Amino acid sequence: MSEKKINEQTVKHVAGLAMLKIEESELGPYSEQLSKILSHIDELEKVNTEGVQIFANPMRECMHLFKDHCDRREDEIHASLGPSLVLKNAPDQKLNQFKIEAVIAEE
Amino acid sequence: MKSIYEAHLALKNKKMSALELLESCLSNRSEKNNAFISVTEDRAKSEAIKADEKIARGEWTSYLQGIPYSLKDLFVTEGLRTTAASKILYNYIPPYEGFVASAFKNAGAVLVGKVSLDEFGMGSTNENSAFGPVLNPLNATRVPGGSSGGSAASIAEGSSLVSMGTDTGGSSRLPANFCGIVGFKPSYGRVSRFGQIAYASSLDQASPMGNSVLDIGIVMEHLSKKDPHDASQVNLGQMKIVEDLLKIDGEYFKGKKIGLCMELIDGCKEDVKKALLQALDLMKNNGATIVNIELPHLKYSVSSYYIIATCEASANLSRYDGIHYGYRKSHNGQLEDTYKESRSLGFGEEVKKRILLGTYSLSSGYYDAYYSKACKVRRLIAQDFNHAFLNCDVIFSPVCASTAFELGEGPKDPVQMYMNDLYTIPANLAGLPALALPFGNGADQMPTGFQLIGKQFGDEALLKLGRSFEVLTGKKF
Numbered sequence: 001m002s003e004k005k006i007n008e009q010t011v012k013h014v015a016g017l018a019m020l021k022i023e024e025s026e027l028g029p030y031s032e033q034l035s036k037i038l039s040h041i042d043e044l045e046k047v048n049t050e051g052v053q054i055f056a057n058p059m060r061e062c063m064h065l066f067k068d069h070c071d072r073r074e075d076e077i078h079a080s081l082g083p084s085l086v087l088k089n090a091p092d093q094k095l096n097q098f099k100i101e102a103v104i105a106e107e
Numbered sequence: 108m109k110s111i112y113e114a115h116l117a118l119k120n121k122k123m124s125a126l127e128l129l130e131s132c133l134s135n136r137s138e139k140n141n142a143f144i145s146v147t148e149d150r151a152k153s154e155a156i157k158a159d160e161k162i163a164r165g166e167w168t169s170y171l172q173g174i175p176y177s178l179k180d181l182f183v184t185e186g187l188r189t190t191a192a193s194k195i196l197y198n199y200i201p202p203y204e205g206f207v208a209s210a211f212k213n214a215g216a217v218l219v220g221k222v223s224l225d226e227f228g229m230g231s232t233n234e235n236s237a238f239g240p241v242l243n244p245l246n247a248t249r250v251p252g253g254s255s256g257g258s259a260a261s262i263a264e265g266s267s268l269v270s271m272g273t274d275t276g277g278s279s280r281l282p283a284n285f286c287g288i289v290g291f292k293p294s295y296g297r298v299s300r301f302g303q304i305a306y307a308s309s310l311d312q313a314s315p316m317g318n319s320v321l322d323i324g325i326v327m328e329h330l331s332k333k334d335p336h337d338a339s340q341v342n343l344g345q346m347k348i349v350e351d352l353l354k355i356d357g358e359y360f361k362g363k364k365i366g367l368c369m370e371l372i373d374g375c376k377e378d379v380k381k382a383l384l385q386a387l388d389l390m391k392n393n394g395a396t397i398v399n400i401e402l403p404h405l406k407y408s409v410s411s412y413y414i415i416a417t418c419e420a421s422a423n424l425s426r427y428d429g430i431h432y433g434y435r436k437s438h439n440g441q442l443e444d445t446y447k448e449s450r451s452l453g454f455g456e457e458v459k460k461r462i463l464l465g466t467y468s469l470s471s472g473y474y475d476a477y478y479s480k481a482c483k484v485r486r487l488i489a490q491d492f493n494h495a496f497l498n499c500d501v502i503f504s505p506v507c508a509s510t511a512f513e514l515g516e517g518p519k520d521p522v523q524m525y526m527n528d529l530y531t532i533p534a535n536l537a538g539l540p541a542l543a544l545p546f547g548n549g550a551d552q553m554p555t556g557f558q559l560i561g562k563q564f565g566d567e568a569l570l571k572l573g574r575s576f577e578v579l580t581g582k583k584f
Contacts (some may be wrong), residue, residue, distance in 0.1 A: 006467065010467070011463065014463050014466050014467045014470065015463060017466050017470060018421060018425075018450075018462050018463060018466040019425070019428065019443070019446040019447050019450055020447060020450055020451050020454075020459055020462065020463065021447040021448060021450075021451040022451070022459075030460065030463065033460060033521050034460065034463060034464060034467070036520065036521060036522055037413065037464060037521050037522060037525070038464075038467075040409075040410060040522045041410040041413065041414060041477070043407060043410055044407060044410050044411065044414075044480050044481060044484055045480075047404065047407055047480075047483075047484050047487065049480065049483035049484060049487070052483040052486050052487060053483070053486060054479055054482040054483055054486070055482050055483070055485040055486035055489055056309060056482050057308075057309040057339075058294075058295040058296060058309065058489075058537070058538025058563070059295070059296050059339050059341070059538075061489070061538070062296075062341075062538075062563060062564075073335065081202055081203065085202040086202065086431075088200065088202055089198070089199055089200060089202075089431065089432035089433070090431060090432065091429060091430070091432070091433070091434075091435035092435070098430055098431060100430055100442055100445070101437060101440050101441055101442040101444075101445050102440055102441060102442060103442050
């Protein structure tokens, strides 16, 4: 694997991907903490995983044992939450819709 | 009155009313312990009165009827604030009822309130709550464990007789261990996750916590119903276990093979190790055989978990954007800035750290090196367990190397903090059931205990062994 330490530039880039705002003063501490964690996680490199399939979810591993128990249902239409319930927690709303900021920046 | 079953007998024999039982629990609640985020006194009184009316008519729907309980504030309750102990959901009132909340309500239980946790389930001390840390009722200088610290504290202080926590990497077993109670993580897929605020979807499982294995069995009968809202829940039929648990005695250990990886025990402090060895002796003296097993990849569990869990969390928590619900901080009239401000001010430090770690691990150029690699190691860990279970019925393990930590004294080194979960994480990675049982005390008089890990979907067999152990220690109800 390539260089593990996450520098401040990388923290800023990843924060952008994660829609988080990290203050300049916080970049150093985050970089240090995340680098420490990733340095420890480097130990996984030592494990021989050649030919080993990914295990992403326990349910996919037992489908062959329990396929009769994993039910599917017909795609039937049922009532879902109405607009008033859905909007009940909206921080801002107008005309029965969520009101949000501009999606397109002004020139 | 400490257990569901004991309280049930008292209600049935008219030794007390459900309202009196509730009032007794409410009087046990300590503000100082800070176990609760929301106390639902009015609703609880109304539910207790309804329970008493039914009892007066001779109508019994379940053992849970009239029993005071608490819910970790990760379980969505219709019309009742659900926060995940986060500022970002500080005012969120769910428009629907989740499965767990519904199961308890329909059983006629009495909701004392929503209890605290480490924010979004991320932590092992319950010091990461936006509503302040929870104290261990047994010693106010200690943590109750996490992330289901509020659940454990509410039982230990006596403000509820049972609580629903969750367990993603040990979050019900560790606080159970620190507070001297029982915590059970079912097999992954045994209990519906509908209405359970997600942390890591391939690891999360709702976890009953209580004062006895019998009580856990009572709750599991309700939780094991097939819920059409969760396609990842396997339909194995509703568990029918309470009558069996009532009949179990110490004889149940005869002929049972207990898998033991001694190096796990050797990693514990001396006082914890002493209690673990005494527990094993008790099992041996009652007919069990100890079988040495190897779990060669277990040492990589923490690394594997902290990649997988944070990757999944980064995806699950992307929905909190200040738009549909929760905390919003508008900024400059620009949408993307609003997302960033809302999330950055709404999430706590530990949550942000884990989102960053997960996002990094899934990002272009790193996905194979981190996420894929961690998932392959996960398979090796699961295979280790499969191999071990060829030679034993259940695996014995510590829950934590020490008794409850001091408040605020948690290691500043994040890696050391994460290593606290070493013993509990493997069962989540492999999807196996795991039962934390209290046994003995440490040199500091704080509780010690151990866990038993069972075969996949061997939940009933595991609970029966746990029940047998508690009967051997003299616990009737």
